[in-house]
Structures are given as structure tokens and as C-alpha cells.
Amino acid sequence: MTLEYARKTLSGPFDLTKFEVRHVPGALKLSQEMGWPYRSEDWEFAAAVGQGLVLMHNSAVIGTAMWWNYGEAYASAGMIIVTASAQGGGFGSQLFDGLLAATGGRNLLLNSTDEGLTLYKRRGFAAWGAVFQHQGPLDVAVVPDDRGDIRPAALSDLVAIQAFDERAFGMPRRAMVAALADVGDVAVIDHGGRIAGYAIARRFGRGYVIGPVAAESVHDAQRLILAQLSGLKGQFVRIDIHAEHGWGDWLGSLGLEQVGQATAMVKGQRPVSAGPARMFALANQSFG
Missing domain, CATH: 3.40.630.90 (Aminopeptidase)
Structure with a gap:
């Protein structure tokens, strides 16, 4: 599904903006959709110690991407989610490219599901191990x-x-x-x-x-x-x-x-x- 087709399916305004505490309820709904066990408190903690982006559609959260700053040289990324109805429309790439820009060229670590491997490899990430x-x-x-x-x-x-x-x-x-x-x-x-x-x-x-x-x-x-x-x-x-x-x-x-298992990856x-x-x-x- 192309980005243009997705935008026609999900009609209305789209907004890529900074993740704030007010976005937690929508983010929680996304993680529940994915079957992740996060609580509201877990999202609030992640947001308090990190920063991120949220993709909004008609005032609803349809995507998130978070990162955590570890000095001038390193950062980690995660909690990268796009709602099922918007997957395949380029929204994941849009979110992740925004996150990469925000990290300012730092060496970036993440642990990828099988579904995310193609996107991350295309953005220059290499696998180095696994997390069980x-x-x-x-x-x-x-x-x-x-x-x-x-x-x-x-x-x-x-x-x-x-x-x-x-x-x-x-x-x-x-x-x-x-x-x-x-x-x-x-x-x-x-x-x-x-x-x-x-x-x-x-x-x-x-x-x-x-x-x-x-x-x-x-x-x-x-x-x-x-x-x-x-x-x-x-x-x-x-x-x-x-x-x-x-x-x-x-x-x-x-x-x-x-x-479960994830692939440990690094860019840089x-x-x-x-x-x-x-x-x-x-x-x-x-x-x-």
C-alpha cells in the first residue's frame, strides 16, 4: 500500500509532533493493539527519561517512536509502533526518519522484531546479536x-x-x-x-x-x-x-x-x- 493510498484511506490531517504526556493514553492503546504489556505508568516513565515523536491523525495517536540520549555519542531507540490500519503506507518510515534526524547522528542501538528488520537495514543498521x-x-x-x-x-x-x-x-x-x-x-x-x-x-x-x-x-x-x-x-x-x-x-x-527473541542492531x-x-x-x- 503506497503512502498516497494510505492517506486516502485515512482521510484528514496528519501531524508529526513531539511526544508529550498527553499522548500516553493513545500510545497505550497502540501498544495494547500490538499485544505489548505496557501500562500507562510504563509509557509515562519512558517519556520522562527519553523523548520521541508521535504521528497524529484526526487527533488520534496512530504512531510512536521514542529514543533515549546517552551522551554525545550514543542513544537507544524503541517503542516504534504504527497502528494496523496505517501499516504499509510509509508511516513507519516517516516516523523513523524523524527519529534518526532527532538523534543528531549519534551511534544508535535498538532491538528489532522480525517485522522491523527490513526498515532498519535500509537505514544502515547492522545486526550484532540477539536478546532473549x-x-x-x-x-x-x-x-x-x-x-x-x-x-x-x-x-x-x-x-x-x-x-x-x-x-x-x-x-x-x-x-x-x-x-x-x-x-x-x-x-x-x-x-x-x-x-x-x-x-x-x-x-x-x-x-x-x-x-x-x-x-x-x-x-x-x-x-x-x-x-x-x-x-x-x-x-x-x-x-x-x-x-x-x-x-x-x-x-x-x-x-x-x-x-521471544529480538535482533540487537546498531547504526554506527x-x-x-x-x-x-x-x-x-x-x-x-x-x-x-
Whole structure:
């Protein structure tokens, strides 16, 4: 369907404008149409820590595209949706081209569904890996590691957590980490006053999401996840992990089965971790 045909089908004015809080109800309706579990609170949080575009038709939201700024060199993109009645009419390209212009030439990360791959490849994105979505009701009582080096974070830990996150992800996300810590429960690995990993559990979608999870080894990442899961028995839990680390079966053994997968893509240069710190689980597939 051409853009011209779509405009004839959806008659009336179209407006591509800045995403604002007043657009949340329309955006929520779009994500529900896609079967995504976002709540109004999840859209409000995403808008508060990021920015984006919304496509309006006759005062209704028919498309969204969001991005999050991580310094002068990097950004991530996501929550790119076009209503079913407008798909195939060029609206997705229009939204995404507007987002690319807004990011100012930054290296841009996103996690793509199969449906979005063609558009992103045409815009210069290259695949570099995969993200596995694990989720399910936590029906088992999880016993945390009793080594004694994992504890709840204090406000005074925030700067060290932000620094660890930057080493793990390879880009500065201080504002994002602070916002996530403000709405979630944070556990840290404390090696004699040195933060050696952290994990955040917060309300999201159908229940809780655990992420980001950053640590210096797969084992430490798993220990942090166990510490967070130990307080979530009976809750619905989601964790999105980088496939390259190869520990999805471990999550499955806890009842958190893999239910989906996305292609990790980058336009430009992928950020590089520093030292042993690595990012093992995402805040969500849009934020990274």
C-alpha cells in the first residue's frame, strides 16, 4: 500500500509532533493493539527519561517512536509502533526518519522484531546479536546466595552504580540509571566498599522486570538475579538477556521460559565494555 493510498484511506490531517504526556493514553492503546504489556505508568516513565515523536491523525495517536540520549555519542531507540490500519503506507518510515534526524547522528542501538528488520537495514543498521525474552510466574521459592557480599543499595552507592553501568555498557547512562533506581529495588555486590555489580527489580508490564543486571561474571549476574527473585515469589517476572552469554537454560530452570527473541542492531559504532564489567540483562528492549 503506497503512502498516497494510505492517506486516502485515512482521510484528514496528519501531524508529526513531539511526544508529550498527553499522548500516553493513545500510545497505550497502540501498544495494547500490538499485544505489548505496557501500562500507562510504563509509557509515562519512558517519556520522562527519553523523548520521541508521535504521528497524529484526526487527533488520534496512530504512531510512536521514542529514543533515549546517552551522551554525545550514543542513544537507544524503541517503542516504534504504527497502528494496523496505517501499516504499509510509509508511516513507519516517516516516523523513523524523524527519529534518526532527532538523534543528531549519534551511534544508535535498538532491538528489532522480525517485522522491523527490513526498515532498519535500509537505514544502515547492522545486526550484532540477539536478546532473549524470558518470563513467567515465579512459582518456586528462590534461595539467595548466602556469601554475604550482596546487599540492598544505599543512596550513597548511586554514583558508583552509575560508573559501573558505564563500564559495563560502554556509554554514559547516569540519568537513566538514577531514574530506574528511583522506581525500583537495587541490589549490589559489595567487595570491601567496591561495587562489583548491580541489579534492579521494578514494576513493569504484567508484574516485575529484573534489569539492568551488570556484573563481572555470569555467576555474579546469576547471584544478583537470585537475590532479586527471592523477594518475588508468586509474581510474574520478566528478564531480557543478551543471548551471547548463553545462560537462558538457567532461567528456564527457574520457570522463566524463553518466549521471544529480538535482533540487537546498531547504526554506527557499538559501545565497548571496559574491564571485566558486562551487561547481562536489559532494563527493557527499548532502553537497553
